[in-house]
Amino acid sequence: MGIEKQKLIMKETTEKWLKNGILCLTLLCCCLMVKAQEKKKKTVFVIVDGIPADVIEKVKTPYLDQIAQVGGYTRAYMGGEKGTYSETPTISAVGYNSLLTGTWVHKHNVWDNDIEDPNYHYWSIFRFLEEQYPEKKTAIFSTWLDNRTKLIGEALPETGDIRLDYHFDGFELDTVRFPHDEDRKFIQLIDEHVVAEAAGYIRKEAPDLSWVYLEYTDDMGHRYGDSKRMYKAVEGADKQIGQLWDAIQYRQQNYPEEWLIVITTDHGRDAKTGKDHGGQSDRERTIWITTNAAGLNNYFRQDQPGMVDIMPTIARFMDIRIPKAQAMEIDGVPLIGPVSISQANIQYEQEKIQLRWKSLEKQGKVKIWLSATNDFKELGRIDEYLFIGEVPILQEQYTIDVKSMPSSFYKVVLEGPHNLLNKWVVLEKK
Numbered sequence: 001m002g003i004e005k006q007k008l009i010m011k012e013t014t015e016k017w018l019k020n021g022i023l024c025l026t027l028l029c030c031c032l033m034v035k036a037q038e039k040k041k042k043t044v045f046v047i048v049d050g051i052p053a054d055v056i057e058k059v060k061t062p063y064l065d066q067i068a069q070v071g072g073y074t075r076a077y078m079g080g081e082k083g084t085y086s087e088t089p090t091i092s093a094v095g096y097n098s099l100l101t102g103t104w105v106h107k108h109n110v111w112d113n114d115i116e117d118p119n120y121h122y123w124s125i126f127r128f129l130e131e132q133y134p135e136k137k138t139a140i141f142s143t144w145l146d147n148r149t150k151l152i153g154e155a156l157p158e159t160g161d162i163r164l165d166y167h168f169d170g171f172e173l174d175t176v177r178f179p180h181d182e183d184r185k186f187i188q189l190i191d192e193h194v195v196a197e198a199a200g201y202i203r204k205e206a207p208d209l210s211w212v213y214l215e216y217t218d219d220m221g222h223r224y225g226d227s228k229r230m231y232k233a234v235e236g237a238d239k240q241i242g243q244l245w246d247a248i249q250y251r252q253q254n255y256p257e258e259w260l261i262v263i264t265t266d267h268g269r270d271a272k273t274g275k276d277h278g279g280q281s282d283r284e285r286t287i288w289i290t291t292n293a294a295g296l297n298n299y300f301r302q303d304q305p306g307m308v309d310i311m312p313t314i315a316r317f318m319d320i321r322i323p324k325a326q327a328m329e330i331d332g333v334p335l336i337g338p339v340s341i342s343q344a345n346i347q348y349e350q351e352k353i354q355l356r357w358k359s360l361e362k363q364g365k366v367k368i369w370l371s372a373t374n375d376f377k378e379l380g381r382i383d384e385y386l387f388i389g390e391v392p393i394l395q396e397q398y399t400i401d402v403k404s405m406p407s408s409f410y411k412v413v414l415e416g417p418h419n420l421l422n423k424w425v426v427l428e429k430k
């Protein structure tokens with residue numbers, strides 16, 4: 001090889017090396033930039049007690065409107081599926097627990113505000129987060145001590161001894177600082193106290209997952225029904241939510257963080273007076289959800305979301321991976337990102353299970369699983385499922401012949417590419 005040619009090769013090699021080197025450097029820079037841009041995800045969910053959807057739509061709520069403009073607002077439902085095994089009382093603690101666990105009352109077992117015997121086999125969103133990310137910080141700001149000690153079940157062996165990193169609650173028991181009065185002014189003061197702390201704490205500490213609970217609106221509903229007093233309480237709650245929203249915006253402007261806020265109510269009120277709740281009337285069952293979430297899906301925009309959908313939404317946003325055995329038990333569907341199927345319906349007739357669902361995607365298949373045990377509910381153990389088959393999503397129905405598997409109980413799971421649905425058949429035992 002001549003010297004000239006050798007030089008040429010060397011030159012070419014050097015150029016190539018340089019080029020590749022630059023390419024590598026560029027790639028490295030890109031990776032570093034992506035890393036730097038990756039924002040920490042944080043969530044606050046707020047329950048404002050007992051505000052019917054028609055009331056929140058009628059009263060001026062500028063802060064909720066601001067949040068909805070970033071994300072969205074939708075009517076939603078509480079109360080499980082009316083007239084079926086999952087029908088759920090429109091009562092406060094029952095609703096909070098449906099939000100926390102993503103399940104209706106036939107699973108979580110909190111039937112009223114006494115919270116006698118919650119079924120902790122259905123984990124709360126706090127437990128899922130702590131289990132996967134023990135270093136992440138959790139917080140609660142609330143009037144009602146039971147929210148932490150009974151529903152989340154802090155420090156109980158049944159909840160794996162879960163501990164929140166910060167709590168600011170139980171003030172309803174402090175009658176010296178907040179003397180109880182007939183007109184429930186003390187609850188209004190406690191809500192103010194709780195929100196001020198929550199907003200300050202978010203600004204300073206930015207907990208990863210927080211629950212803010214506000215009670216005063218429900219008190220005014222019970223006392224005055226549909227009235228100016230109630231509307232005024234709703235306006236007050238909106239201002240309090242504004243304080244939280246300001247704190248979140250402050251964090252987003254000053255830190256590499258992405259915040260999700262979800263605001264909802266736990267039940268509506270009776271149509272006649274606006275004082276009561278607990279039943280299954282449309283107005284009691286109709287709630288609402290306001291959120292700043294990005295990527296709200298068609299299920300949120302066009303379908304009929306429920307209280308139980310908030311938990312899987314937070315899980316998806318926070319990158320919480322729910323193990324399949326537990327995901328198969330959740331009644332909710334995420335409100336952000338892709339969703340394959342919704343509105344499952346189950347009918348049993350003459351040893352046949354007729355399934356129907358609504359397809360939200362055109363592509364893909366639905367796997368169908370069947371179990372005749374309920375060990376998950378009773379023992380916290382994985383049920384044994386029979387794989388029944390796989391059909392195109394668009395088929396929207398399937399019939400299972402269960403003649404060879406006689407039982408008074410069946411559990412069916414529909415598994416789409418992006419979400420699962422869970423339905424029971426509960427028959428009278430012969």
Ligand SMILES: [Zn+2]
Pocket residue numbers: 049050091092093218266267
């Ligand atoms: Zn309530």
